Amino acid sequence: MVVSFKGCYTVKPAEATWKGPLPLSEWDQIGTLTHVPTIYFYRLAPNWLSPADTISNILRDSLSRALVPFYPLAGRVRSIGRGRLELDCNAEGALFFEAESEAKLDNIDHFSPSPEYHYLVPTIDYSVPIHELPLVLAQLTRFKCGGISLSIMISHTVVDGPSALHFISEWATLSRGEPLGTAPFLDRKLLRAGDPPTAPPCLDNSEYSYPPVLLGQSDNVEEEKKKNTVAMLKLSKTQVEKLKNMANDDKSSDSCRDYTRYETLAGHVWRCACKARQQKDEQPTALAVCMDSRNRTNPPLPRAYFGNATLDVFATSHAGELMSKPLGYASSKIRQAIDKVTDTYVKSAIEFLKNQEDLTRFQELHALGGTEGPFCGNPNLAVVSWLTLPIYGLDFGWGKEIYMGPGAHDFDGDALLLQSPDGDGSLILALCLQVAHMDAFKRHFYEDII
16 A cells, blocks of 8 residues: 655644653553554545645644643653653653555455555654653544545553543544543552552562463574464354353353353464464463453552553463363463452552562563563464453544554464444454464364354
C-alpha cells in the first residue's frame, strides 16, 4: 500500500498543566515498554468529504483539550538507572501525522495487522533515547474513496489497555463537542510499594522465571530470527459454545464453576499451537495471561485509575499433557494461574519488584532489539483478552467505525481475543505465529472443535 505523508504536528495541552516528575508504579516499569497501536476505519458521509483539513483540525483541537486532564500523556518517560523509569510531566505533547492513500476502503474491509498496512500506523524509532519519545502518536490517513483511518499508539509504560481506551474514549467525547465524561484518577500510589511494606514480599524469583525455551536450546535467539505471519481467525457463537462444552465436560470436580470463554479459548489456542509446532511430549511450555488487578485488590482500585494495573502470570505444562489430555486440562492450568492473583499476591509482587536491584530482566525488550525479558514465542504463547474491553463504537463526530483492530501484531506467539463487531456472540483471534506453523495451526483450530 502506497501512503503519502502530508504533515506532522506536535499537539500540546490546550491549557497549562502541572509539571514535574511523577513516580511510576512497579507495574508501569516492567513488561512491555513499547507503544501499543490500535486502528479505526470510518466511512464518511458526503458532508465530511470537504474541506480536506476539517477532520484533521477537529482531531488535533480535541486532542489538545484531552491532554489537559490526561496531562501525563503529554510528557516523556526517562530512565533513572537500574532499569527504573520516571514520568516527566513536561507538556511536550503528542505527535499527529496526516497522510493520504490511493487505496479504497472496499479493498481493506478485512484489514489484518500485517506488514502491508504498517504505513497506516506511525513509525517509532526506538533507537533514540527513551526520554525523546512521545507517549502518544496518532495518524489520520485519508483514502481515495473519502474514507479515513485513525491509528493511535500509546506507550504501555504509562497505561494499560483499560486506561488507554479511557483516554481514547474521552478524546472522542471532546471531539463531538461534549464535556469530559470521567476524569482520570492519576494517583499511582495505590499500586506503588509501601514504606513500610503493605504486604510481605513472599514471592521469590521462581514466580518471575523466564518462560521455557525449546529443548536442546539455551536461548530463543534462533526462534526470534524466523519469519512470522498474522491471521485473523473467527469463531461463531456455536463454535464458542462447543468449545466451552468440551472444556466443562472435562472438569475434575462437579462443584467447580464453569470455565470462562477466555479460559476455554486460551486453552484451545495453547493446545493447537503445541500441535502445530510439533512439540515433543516432554517440551515445557508456558502461556502468559494478562491479568487486570483493578478488582482483585482490597479495596478495588478506582474505576478511572490511570496507569498500568495489569500483570502477567504464567500457566505452565508440558506439550504432551496438553495434546493428549482433554481441553479441560489446559483450561484448568490457565485457571490456576488466574486464581493466584489475589490482593495478597498483587501487593507481594509489588514489594518483590521494589526489592530488586535492577528491573531490566523483567522488561520485555525484544521489540527494542534487545534480548532481555520474557519471550513468548515458540514454545510459548501470550493470549491477551480484549473480550470485556469497550473497543467498538468510537465516534469522533462522524459516526462509529466500520472496523477496529490491533494496529500491529508481529511477534511469534502473540495472540488477542476480541469480540466480533457483529455483536452476535462470535469471537476473533488475532494471532502471530511463525510462517512454518500457521497453516497447521489453522487446521487444528477448526478441526479440533467437535
